Amino acid sequence: MHKEIPGMCKMNKLTEDMVAEDLVTVTLSIAEILTRTEIAPLDKVTVTKSSKISAIDKVTVTISLMIALLPAALMAQALPEKDAYVHEGVASCAASQCHGSAVPREGSGVFQNEYVTWTQNDPHSQAYLALGTEESAAIARRLGIEDARTADLCLDCHADNVSSKQRGERFQISDGVSCEACHGGAQNWLATHHNVPAVTHADNVAAGLYPTDQVQARAALCLSCHLGTRDKFATHRIMAAGHPRLAFELDTFTELWRTAGRQPHYRVDADYGERKSAPGHSYTWGAGLIADGRHRLALIMGPAFSGDALFPELGLYDCHACHRSMKTVQWRSLPRHGGAGPGVPFINDSSFVMIVVLARALDADNADAVASSVTRLHLAGSRSAAAIQAAATELDAELRRLQGDLSEGRFRDRERQILAEILDFGAAGNFLDYESAEQAFMAVQMLVFELRDDELQAEIDALGDALQDDERYRPAQFARLLEKFAVAE
Ligand code: HEC
Ligand code: HEC
Ligand code: HEC
Ligand code: HEC
Numbered sequence: 249m250h251k252e253i254p255g256m257c258k259m260n261k262l263t264e265d266m267v268a269e270d271l272v273t274v275t276l277s278i279a280e281i282l283t284r285t286e287i288a289p290l291d292k293v294t295v296t297k298s299s300k301i302s303a304i305d306k307v308t309v310t311i312s313l314m315i316a317l318l319p320a321a322l323m324a325q326a327l328p329e330k331d332a333y334v335h336e337g338v339a340s341c342a343a344s345q346c347h348g349s350a351v352p353r354e355g356s357g358v359f360q361n362e363y364v365t366w367t368q369n370d371p372h373s374q375a376y377l378a379l380g381t382e383e384s385a386a387i388a389r390r391l392g393i394e395d396a397r398t399a400d401l402c403l404d405c406h407a408d409n410v411s412s413k414q415r416g417e418r419f420q421i422s423d424g425v426s427c428e429a430c431h432g433g434a435q436n437w438l439a440t441h442h443n444v445p446a447v448t449h450a451d452n453v454a455a456g457l458y459p460t461d462q463v464q465a466r467a468a469l470c471l472s473c474h475l476g477t478r479d480k481f482a483t484h485r486i487m488a489a490g491h492p493r494l495a496f497e498l499d500t501f502t503e504l505w506r507t508a509g510r511q512p513h514y515r516v517d518a519d520y521g522e523r524k525s526a527p528g529h530s531y532t533w534g535a536g537l538i539a540d541g542r543h544r545l546a547l548i549m550g551p552a553f554s555g556d557a558l559f560p561e562l563g564l565y566d567c568h569a570c571h572r573s574m575k576t577v578q579w580r581s582l583p584r585h586g587g588a589g590p591g592v593p594f595i596n597d598s599s600f601v602m603i604v605v606l607a608r609a610l611d612a613d614n615a616d617a618v619a620s621s622v623t624r625l626h627l628a629g630s631r632s633a634a635a636i637q638a639a640a641t642e643l644d645a646e647l648r649r650l651q652g653d654l655s656e657g658r659f660r661d662r663e664r665q666i667l668a669e670i671l672d673f674g675a676a677g678n679f680l681d682y683e684s685a686e687q688a689f690m691a692v693q694m695l696v697f698e699l700r701d702d703e704l705q706a707e708i709d710a711l712g713d714a715l716q717d718d719e720r721y722r723p724a725q726f727a728r729l730l731e732k733f734a735v736a737e
Contacts, residue, residue, distance in 0.1 A: 325458065325465050327472055328408070333433025333456045335410050337418035338363070338426045340438060347427075352511060357444060357519050361511060362427075369509030372425035375406040383490065390489035404480035405473040430469060432458035449523050461524040463532055467498050467539035474501065475543055476563075478550050484562035493567055493718075495683070498536025499529050500690040529694050530659040530666065534606050537687075538651045540599040545644040548595065554633030562593075568682045568718065569593035578723055580680060586623035592630055597622060598683035600643070602670075602691060607650060609669040610658050618646045667695040674730035682721040689715055692733070707733050 326332070342348040342363040353360040366373050378384060379396040388396040396402040403409040407421050408429035415421075416435070428434055437455040440447050449461075459465045474496040476482055482491055506513045516526045527535070544564065547553060553561050562570075570593055572578070579590040584601065588594075600622045607615035621643035628635035659666075670691055679685040689711050696704045707729070714726050 325468070327469060328429055328432040328458050329404070329410060329472065331433050331456060331458070332414075334414050334416045334435035335408055335419055335426075335428040335433040336416040336435065336438055337420055337428075338366075338423045339418040339420070340416070340434065341427045346442070357523065358514065359511060362513060365509040365511050365513055366427070370505065370513070371508065372429070372505075374424060376403075376422050376424035379403070379406050387486070387490045391486065401480075401486075405476075405482070425473070430458065430460055432456050459525075461526070463498070463525070463527045463535045464539060466502070467536050468543075470498060470501060471496065471540060471543045475540065476547070478547065478552065481547070481552065481561075482563060483552075487563060487567075495686055496540065497533065497687060497690040498539070499533040499694050502532065503529075527656060528659065529698050530663055531654075531656045533691060533694050534610075534659060535651075535654055537599050537602050537606065538647055538654065541603050542644055542647050542651070544596070544599065545640045545647070548640040549637050549644070553637070560633055560636070564595060566594050566596045566598075566681050566683055568721070572719065578680060580677065582678060582680060584619065584623050584626065584678070586627045588626055588630055594626055594681075595629060595636070596683050597626070598681070598687040600625075601678070601684045602687045603647065603650070605669050605673050606666060609662060609666040612650055612653060614646055614649055618643070618650065621646050663695045663698045667692065667699070670695075671730050671733055675727055677723065677727045679726055679730075680723045682715070682718045685721065685723070685726050686715060686718075688730075692730075704733070 328335075344350070345360075346363075347358075347360055348363040349360040350364060351361060359365070376397070379402050384396040384402070388394070388399065388402075391401075393399045393401065396406075400409060403421065407424050408419075408426045409421070410433070414433060433456055434441075435456065437452045437457050440455070441452045441457065449457075453459050458469065460469065472480075474494055476494075482494055487493065514520070520526055547561075548564055553564065555561075577590075581587065581589075584597070584604075585592075585594065600618075604615065604619045604622060606612075607618055612618075621639070625636065625639040625643055628639040670688055673679075674685075674688055679688050692711065693708050696708055711726070711729055711733070714729055715721065
């Protein structure tokens with residue numbers, strides 16, 4: 249599924265292939281990824297219990313009750329980069345009887361060849377190596393850094409850059425975005441986690457395994473590098489030194505990455521559903537968008553956004569608001585900009601825009617309130633950094649409310665409705681900016697896949713083509729394609 253990703257992404261041409269399990273022996277570059285369809289949407293949500301809640305006094309009882317009542321997904325979990333465990337290194341996972349099998353193992357719950365998949369096809373295994381290229385050397389030079397391979401500024405996202413005392417004997421920084429960069433330090437679960445069924449997934453999580461199956465936890469993990477955090481961020485300064493622009497959507501990126509190899513990283517089947525949370529695509533998309541939106545707002549509310557500089561952190565703005573040809577005038581007053589005139593650069597609102605569309609499709613009570621808050625954020629943009637931050641706080645409260653109401657069930661059989669809402673919104677010309685068109689593309693692709701409507705594939709391809717070059721994006725053409733799309737439906 250998830251075929252083509254627009255100009256932003258190196259994983260350009262994806263060809264769909266319906267082969268299910270067997271190994272396909274073709275050589276694939278990242279640029280032509282074979283994708284598989286093997287999704288068993290399950291509503292079952294395994295709730296991870298926090299082992300830390302031992303209720304003694306009344307206060308603790310109340311708090312732990314509150315925590316127990318919260319969806320597990322909303323519980324804050326230390327990211328692998330911030331956990332308290334020793335990271336044992338990829339070599340500790342790579343033995344052939346563990347995760348280094350050459351081919352998927354029969355009769356095992358997991359493939360056991362994750363190491364091979366990761367080494368051969370996962371971009372994350374190349375993330376450290378990417379810091380050794382001429383491209384990175386040039387970025388480093390412009391930033392006045394001696395070597396990107398030793399700079400925390402780069403290693404924080406391109407490797408498992410935990411503190412030296414957390415690095416086990418077999419740990420190597422050159423492993424890049426390693427198993428434990430996503431699954432958490434294995435110190436307390438390495439020796440026991442394969443003991444299935446005596447040791448459950450919940451036991452592993454209690455021992456420090458990061459709950460990558462939980463949609464909120466996964467969003468926080470991926471976003472920590474694909475958008476950034478307060479502690480590590482691909483700033484406008486880094487971008488201007490030559491770093492590629494970052495874009496993200498949880499479901500699309502999960503699928504692109506999961507199926508990047510000849511063998512998927514994991515497979516969601518009945519057995520998986522017994523053990524773990526297995527959210528469907530549309531829910532992953534929706535929950536991922538809200539997580540993305542809130543994550544952005546947290547960055548806007550944070551100290552790095554305004555600082556003392558003349559300009560706020562431009563990495564959080566719509567890049568194409570400033571970086572676009574002067575010979576074309578695309579500006580048009582959009583309702584969400586609340587009457588702000590031409591020449592005003594806007595915060596990158598691509599995830600907020602999609603959230604508004606989603607909220608409308610789901611008939612969420614606060615859809616209009618979210619939309620007005622987005623407008624207030626834009627209007628605040630021509631006042632002051634403080635005004636932006638106040639508006640961000642307000643919008644975040646709306647998103648939190650929406651997040652609280654979101655459940656897998658609300659997405660069931662709503663794909664057509666959500667798709668129609670996106671198409672209408674787009675046909676009306678609202679995807680004027682490349683960033684939101686890119687988000688719309690990823691959403692439409694995911695929904696068409698969910699609807700299993702092969703007829704629409706040519707139109708998906710046409711949409712993807714229209715986005716190939718972000719600097720030559722033509723909004724009117726994109727709007728026409730969406731309009732046509734709606735007709736074909
Ligand atoms: C906030 C996290 C973050 C930081 C900080 C960061 N990067 Fe990246 N970098 C990424 C991500 C994510 C990608 C992949 C982007 C994509 O393709 O969607 C990437 C991609 C790249 C690429 C392109 C890789 C390729 O295979 O073509 C280079 C080169 C690069 N980064 C170098 C650097 C250097 C040098 C630094 C330090 C100055 C740095 N990065 C800092 C997250 C980061
Ligand atoms: C970019 C993040 C990332 C990296 C790097 C990564 N994984 Fe995963 N892994 C995930 C996610 C996300 C899932 C799916 C959610 C889940 O099952 O927890 C997963 C699932 C798995 C599963 C579970 C399959 C199942 O059926 O339960 C295994 C086993 C696994 N990974 C092993 C590895 C090993 C070994 C490595 C290193 C060679 C590795 N992973 C690297 C993110 C990652
Ligand atoms: C520790 C930081 C980190 C984490 C966590 C992380 N990534 Fe990445 N990711 C990167 C970097 C860096 C690259 C670029 C690697 C390169 O090209 O050399 C990348 C590349 C990718 C790519 C390829 C993009 C392209 O343009 O080719 C996809 C897809 C991706 N990541 C998905 C995910 C998903 C899904 C998650 C969460 C399950 C995740 N990543 C978690 C750092 C991270
Ligand atoms: C408010 C306007 C504004 C926004 C928004 C903005 N930039 Fe910039 N950008 C600038 C300015 C001003 C420069 C400096 C131009 C120069 O060096 O002459 C610059 C420089 C750059 C350069 C170096 C260009 C060169 O010729 O050296 C790159 C690359 C870049 N920005 C990327 C981005 C990306 C990616 C984003 C979005 C995350 C972004 N910019 C958002 C105004 C902006």
